[in-house]
Amino acid sequence: MGILDQLGKTFSQVTDRAKFEAEKFQKTTRLQAEINELRRQIDQKLMEIGQRAYDLQRAGQIQVPSLAELAAALDQLRSTLLVREEELKKAQNEVYIEPTPAPPPMQSVPISEAPAPTAGQKICPQCGFQMPATAIFCPACGTRVVK
Ligand SMILES: [Zn+2]
Structure with a gap:
């Protein structure tokens, strides 16, 4: 095999490798994006199931102790959230109040003044x-x- 053939082979090996890596990157990136999207949709459905279970629990249509516990914990979090939102609103509306200047010191009047001579x-x-x-x-x- 001549030197040019050797170089050509090496070159094609390099491009094959680059092509392989590029395709691999493309494939894994696409799959990762698809997996992320599926996870997002699963979370979304779980949330909907939770909302539905919460509504049913509150409506008294299902009686599951563990569900009642979760619903109560959710109510607790929501009421805390309301309180914090009020606190935030109040904090955002707070304005700096200039300290009122201290009154000038009383004119010191000597208790006993030396009597003026007659x-x-x-x-x-x-x-x-x-x-x-x-x-x-x-x-x-x-x-x-x-x-
Ligand atoms: Zn004297």
């Missing part, structure tokens, strides 16, 4: 004693009241 008098800065404006020393505490 005319011709002065007050000792040390003890608050009122004395004649001419006094040099406070007669009460002895502090010098003239600078």
